[in-house]
Structures are given as C-alpha cells and as structure tokens.
Amino acid sequence: MLLLLMLFLSAESRAQQTIAERLGYPRDAKLLIVHADDLGMAHSVNVATMKAFETGLVNSGSIMIPCPWLPEIADYAHKSPQADLGLHLTLTSEWTSFRWGPVSPRDRVTSLLDKDGYFYLTESEAAAHADPKQVELEIMAQIERARALGIHPTHLDSHMGTLYQNKELFEMFLRVARSQKLPVRVAKNWFTRPDLPGMLNPDDVYIDRILDITPSVPPGDWSKFYSDAISKLEPGVTEVVIHLAYDDAEMRGLTFNHPDWGAAWRQRDFDFFTSDAFRKLLQENQIKLITWREIGKLIK
C-alpha cells in the first residue's frame, strides 16, 4: 500500500514537474538546444556544421542516413563520441538536381518512391502515398544502418516533418522511438494541433517549444529575428532548429531553384549561430545550452 502510494506520488509529482525540473534545473531556467538539421546531405552541410560544433554554440544535430555524404559524418561521429547526434529520418528527396532513395530494398518500399525511383520531392506527396508498414520498414532500416556504421543516435526527428504529416505515421514514429528508447522532436507549442496530446503516453518526453525561421523573414532581418527570439526566450526547453552550409558551388548547384532553405539561407544561419553576437546573447540572457543526450536519460 505504501509502495503504491509512493508510486502514485512519484507519477503525480513527475506529471507536475516541468521538463526543466526533471532535467535537474530550476523551473525558470532557460534551456536551449541549438540543433543543425540535414547532416550527411552534402559536403557543404557537413563541413559547415562540424565547424559550427567547434565553436560550442551549435551543440546538436541530426543525420540523414540515405544521403551520399553519410560516410563523412559517420566518420565524425566515430571520432566525436560525445557529440549530440540524432537521426533525421528521411523519406523525401527535395532537390531536383541531386537526389537519393531508400536504404531498404526498393521493391519492398514502393509506396515511398516517385516515378524516377527516388523518395518524393515533398512531405505531403510522401505522406499521401506512404504505406505506414513500408515507412516503418524503412525507418528501422535507417536506424539499423546508423548503428552498423557506429552511430549511436541520441534522438530522432523527421526530415521535412514527413512523419508528423498524419496520425497514422506519427503514431508509428512514436512507437518506433519508444522501442528504441530514444526521444523524439515533439514540443508543447505544437499542441495547438488537437490530435497530438492524445497520442502521447505519460512516459513520453517532450520539450517546451521549437523555434525555427521561416521564408517570411527577409534575408536582411535574419540576425534581428534570431536575436529577438533569443532575447525573449521563455523558461523551459527550447530547440532552435537551424540549417547550416556554406553558400558555395555545391550548395548553389543543389538548391539553385529553391532559395528557401537554400545555399544563402544556410550561410546566414551559419553566420549568426557561430557569431560572437550569438554567444553574447546567450550570456546576457542567462541561457544554458543542453542536449538531447540529457533528455534521453529521462526515458525509462
């Protein structure tokens, strides 16, 4: 009876605790993950992100297993076992000049392939055609391939949000993540989507909010957008999701017809998040950088 009461109180108090408190920080702590997406996609992405990691100002990232520059970042992961690297599970291939396809045998994941045999260009096409069983086969293959390459992921997210496109895919994604005991990119500020809270279990770990820049911000306002957001950062755990690369020939060739998330966009992200101005903002606003590795320790 006493044990039951203790368990009840423990569950109760955990329910009342914020994620910050569960991580051992004060309730009003401002905690930030500076997360670079798309590792493995291109050489330019890899080298810019590795350079940004060196500054300590960008402290997390996620890897696209089906992409051709995976071995370069897998080698980095080997040499940097403390790096906070997750998997950016990939079901889309969005650039028209440079494309990739599944890790699993093509004939077993036909619902994921466009007429040219690559992943679909957009998350909406991918989700509309995807057979969830085939998606599960493919994301498990990506996780297994990562592990076989010596990558030990600290978290999971979904490139272009394909796995968040409908309830069936998202529930499967959560189920896979639970089976792997890995945290997933889910944030309370997404709960305006009414079906989301109901899909989560009491044991699921999620952060308070995701912050990302959008195409509506003019290039000249890049620094202002991020500076304002960081100055006004609310207590709790925020992940700022960024996309790093250099504005070089490879990246321009890749994104030539798509300036959103393109070469110049990624250079602007790189310039801001490796700047002294960003470092100063973190200090002035008493923001502490944390990682998904810490969050993953909350998972039983």
Added chain:
Amino acid sequence: MLLLLMLFLSAESRAQQTIAERLGYPRDAKLLIVHADDLGMAHSVNVATMKAFETGLVNSGSIMIPCPWLPEIADYAHKSPQADLGLHLTLTSEWTSFRWGPVSPRDRVTSLLDKDGYFYLTESEAAAHADPKQVELEIMAQIERARALGIHPTHLDSHMGTLYQNKELFEMFLRVARSQKLPVRVAKNWFTRPDLPGMLNPDDVYIDRILDITPSVPPGDWSKFYSDAISKLEPGVTEVVIHLAYDDAEMRGLTFNHPDWGAAWRQRDFDFFTSDAFRKLLQENQIKLITWREIGKLIK
C-alpha cells in the same frame, strides 16, 4: 549463288576495312573521341564537363546512373539531344566520404555490396565478389533507369573497368551491349590481353586505341604528356579518356585521401582539354573529332 558470293565479298571487305574506313574516312585519317568519364558523380564533375562540351573540344561522355547528381546531367541530356552521352556502368563506389549503391533492389544484388551496403571501393574487390547474374540484373537496371529518365545512350563503358576484370563479366557485358545494339569501349591496343580477341564476334565494333593519363605522370608534365600523345597520334580511331571537374570544395572533400583522379587531377584535365593549345594541336595535326554516335551506326 551470286548473292552468296556478294555476301561473302561484303563480309570479306568489311573484315579488311579499318574502323576509320567503315566510318567513311580515309584509312590514314586521325580520328579522336575526347571522352569525359564520371558524369552524374558530383556537381563539380557535371558543371566542368558541361562547360567543356560548350567549347566543342570535349565531345563525348558517360553517365553514372547510381550517383546522386544524375538528375542534373539527365536534365542536360534532355536539353541537348545531340550530345554524345553513354552510360558509365557503375559497380564501385570509390570515395570514402561520399558513396552510392545499386539501382536494383539491394536484396537482389547482395554480391555487389560491401559491409556498409554500398558498392565496393575497388574494381578488384567488386569483381572478386560479383555474381555475374546479379551484375547483369544491375547493369540492365541502370540501362532501364537511364531510358526511363529520357537518356538515350550512344555507348557503354564501365566505371573503373570492373566489367573488364574477368572473362565471365566481360562476356556478359558484351552480350548485354549486343542486345542493346550499343558499342562498347573496346580497343585493339588492349589485345595484348590474350583472351580478349576470342571474346569478340565478327560483328562487334571496336576502336583502335584508348589513351589515358596515369598517376606516373607528374602534375607539371600534364600538358606535355597530352601534347606529345596528340602530336604523335596514329591514324585510326583513338579515344582519350579524361576526368573533368573543378578543384573546388566539393571535389576536394570527395577525393581528400585520393589524389589520383582527384580534384586537382580533374582540374588539370579540364584546363588542358578546354585550352587554345589543345585546339591548335588538333588543327596542326589534322585530327578530326568523332563520336560514339557515329560508331554506333555501324552496328546492325
């Protein structure tokens, strides 16, 4: 009887004709194909080769269907239907930071895959492990994928020569090429390999010689090597096999641990074969550029 005699004479005279004569040129004509390998491998390779094609001095190339930058060069092929583009059938993935795998379902070509699920790094490993039936499945898939993308290949060759590594693979390669009525990169100056002539049929078309630079040539002698070879070019059909790209960040990232056929190597090839000096050498030595498209017309 007359018809039989005529057929006999026709076959007889064809056997005595040189490839130059069969193409309608004098026996002493110096005919050259300037052939860029590895299209589709990297953005740097694609843009350098397309630029070289513009000069008219490089006039042929072959495409690697499994590589990520394929769509960029497929788009070029669409827009340039007269370009002399063949397939560089690919069974190896030789750079350690940037890799690719098969077009056909992985579980049907397991003998072509290394422990990480990519093609082997070297042609000798690939040939040693390859089940010829699986190779045939894969190269047919590459040909079909090319056609589905609107590429109409004028010829076939083999990346890193994997399909020439042993008799079984080469015989299968010739059989596939005959079924496709496409010429294959085969040259009389390779007949020092004793098993080669016996594998060819009377109807097979082959050229006189292949010319390619090797790692034994110091970078400073690049221009001298090619200039000497072109000045001394013998009559008949020669293919000079070159590798174009820019010495840029992408190409350096890709070839960082492999200077042979690396970024600077490819820039040197680009510099020589797009130069006025090369144009002048062609004129001075009365060398005419021809294509595989012309050679393919000899195939019945």
